[in-house]
Amino acid sequence: MEPDKMDENEWKYHGEGNKSLVVSHLSRVLRLLKYPAEDSENPPQTVEQAFRQIQNIVDFSSNVMSSLLGEKFIHSGEVVKLPLEFVRQLSIKVQHQRPAWRCDKVMDIYSGCALCLPNLTSPILHQPTHTPPLCIEIKPKCGFLPSSKHVSKDIKTKVCRFCMHQHYKVANGKWKRPSLYCPLDLFSGNRQRMHFAIRHLIEEPQNNFKIFKGGQCIYSSKEVSDDSMDLNSLLHHLRPYFLYGNNRINSHVTSKAVLNNFIQVLVNALLSGGGGEVETDTRGEGRSFCDASLFNKERISNGSQGLPGDSVLFRILQTQMLDTLDIEGLYPLYRRVEQHLQDFPKERTRLQMEGPYNEAFLEKLQKCPTEDDGSVEYAVAKVHQYRVAMTAKDCSIMVALVPSGEEEEDEEGPAALSYSVSILDLDPKPFDSIPSQLRLDQKIVSCYLKTGGALPKGSLSPHSGNFTAAEREDCTLLFHPM
Ligand SMILES: O=P(O)(O)O[C@@H]1[C@@H](OP(=O)(O)O)[C@H](OP(=O)(O)O)[C@H](O)[C@H](OP(=O)(O)O)[C@H]1OP(=O)(O)O
Ligand SMILES: Nc1ncnc2c1ncn2[C@@H]1O[C@H](COP(=O)(O)OP(=O)(O)OP(=O)(O)O)[C@@H](O)[C@H]1O
Structure with a gap:
């Protein structure tokens, strides 16, 4: 993807969920973050934070979910930096195609960061056919x-x-x-x-x-x-x-x-x-x-x-x-972790509460003891397992x-x-x-x-x-x- 050649006229609205808006062009899609409409005047996070959020999505998908779900099903994509003018024009262009019930959120036009993925609705064909996929x-x-x-x-x-x-x-x-x-x-x-x-x-x-x-x-x-x-x-x-x-x-x-x-x-x-x-x-x-x-x-x-x-x-x-306890059994463990983080804020990094989503994170959730030994490690492992299950x-x-x-x-x-x-x-x-x-x-x-x-x-x-x-x-x- 060449940033200086990005033309919003080539990209079309493809769909959206609660957290992201997707545009497509041939065999690729761009998945852009969304923010609550009340934050539309001011960016709710810095460019670095937006970049990190999308990199976390890529890492979580490729290092954690891929191992649990099977690599063959997963396309993790890559973070791309887009020209802000392209993103702004795109946002204007797609606005009228968005369903009204999703418009409580707006597309991120501040960070210029997006996730680039293969377009799974438009697979590349080895042999062209009359009948589309x-x-x-x-x-x-x-x-x-x-x-x-x-x-x-x-x-x-x-x-x-x-x-x-x-x-x-x-x-x-x-x-x-x-x-x-x-x-x-x-x-x-x-x-x-x-x-x-x-x-x-x-x-x-x-x-x-x-x-x-x-x-x-x-x-x-x-x-x-x-x-x-x-x-x-x-x-x-x-x-x-x-x-x-x-x-x-x-x-x-x-x-x-x-x-x-x-x-x-x-x-x-x-x-x-x-x-x-x-x-x-x-x-x-x-x-x-x-x-x-x-x-x-x-x-x-x-x-x-x-x-x-x-x-x-x-x-x-x-x-x-992997959600073995149900939210009712998990919640007390969440409280244990939360209390621990309040007492020892620096532990947030060691326990990988917000990533990085690497092999160590996967290992933490896979090596969880079967019985609760009262430790914060046990509680963290169950919380990580629950989040993956979610x-x-x-x-x-x-x-x-x-x-x-x-x-x-x-x-x-x-x-x-x-x-x-x-x-x-x-x-x-x-x-x-x-x-x-x-x-x-x-x-x-x-x-x-x-x-x-x-x-x-x-x-x-x-x-x-x-x-x-x-x-x-x-x-x-x-x-x-x-
Ligand atoms: O809680 P649920 O089961 O309603 O799931 C939410 C979904 O609602 P659904 O029931 O599928 O219509 C919800 O989907 P919709 O916005 O309803 O299309 C989101 O997927 C939400 O995830 P996130 O907060 O955007 O990461 C989902 O929230 P999480 O529970 O996955 O955080
Ligand atoms: N790689 C892809 N190829 C083709 N279409 C895609 C791709 N990724 C997402 N989409 C389309 O865009 C829509 C929204 O994407 P996605 O479900 O990832 O958004 P979301 O905001 O994370 O959803 P949620 O509401 O679950 O949080 C999907 O339902 C799908 O139709």
Whole structure:
């Protein structure tokens, strides 16, 4: 990237989350920091601090998360310095494309620092094809129920955090309708449950599901983008990629078959690994049902499967499960560390509370004693583990489906799709965010208990998104060989 050749007209708005705004140009993206709008007049941190913050993200991703999640899924990128005029013009250019609900934050126009990453929605192709790559982004959230003895409310061991959180989000107006997606179904490794989970992601994508075609977002939550579309238009886009199988009426492949084929391919990618020996998830799925999931357990026809040990979902779940104590058991340890840092402020550096995120940091969390010996070292290791687990509970998966060579394409679409899987958004979560984690946990649980698990009247639309009741219940899969 050559700073003096940066032209804002070449870069376009790509998306944003709570902490960063992303612009893209061909095979690259720039991820820029965001600040609360009230800080827009004055830079909230110096250029050196902004640079350090982004370098910390790179280090955390490449030295810590990569080792836990598997290098093959990770692209850590590099910090770049951009001309301030370019960043200012870019900020003006993208402003009108930003969703209103994200505009409580503004793009950082002061530091000129950004994270440069490969554009995962626009993979570089070895052989050009007529049919552009299709990329599916899933933010799966937490895939297990806590079993820590510190959990004070029984409901937390029965209903998963995502499903309880939906009630809180709808009650507080964050989303108009609840999502019926349940992460425990997606992480189960059981194809029927995974299929069911993905259908609910499609039905109510919220911030958990997006589809990109040729680098453009073509399907996301309606609230997030005006350009998003309904299921019929989505099917129209998907049809050329998934025109195979036996489910045809007068040689026309039904929409149901197209959708099933699409989900099937996605399930395959999520269960695939990088090859080699496969260790199987021995947890099975016995303990991992969420009482709020609408999946009917009796419909499981092919028993417990578990996740393949080299799959992206297995690696994410394992990392999430480094949260062994639950926030309720972790909080007293956070207080122990906080007290220690108040008494000995210089210890902050030795204990690597804000990094550096290097091998020593990884070693601290991996060599944590199993029992609490009352030491600050034990508390720090558990806090580090918890923060890493938080990152894994908030990351996203990008599945890129690339049609195989042009010469193999015919009027029925690409002969085959190859896939690659990546993980994005692997930022370290701040130590200071732990108290607010506890407060949010308490609010979510008390909101759920207050309503007895019932959603407010009218929040479930009569057709609940795009599927009929019969379709929702229908978990019969059409498995087609790839
Ligand atoms: O706490 P959660 O589970 O609501 O997760 C937050 C996410 O909300 P979600 O429930 O996924 O809509 C939230 O996402 P949204 O802003 O809602 O899209 C952020 O990812 C937030 O992380 P950070 O503070 O920006 O680093 C996330 O906060 P962390 O808990 O990861 O710090
Ligand atoms: N390397 C990438 N390639 C393509 N698209 C990307 C890439 N990184 C991020 N994006 C897009 O930009 C969006 C916002 O990025 P990201 O999730 O990293 O932001 P964030 O602010 O950290 O999110 P959060 O709300 O979880 O804190 C993503 O949802 C994704 O669609």
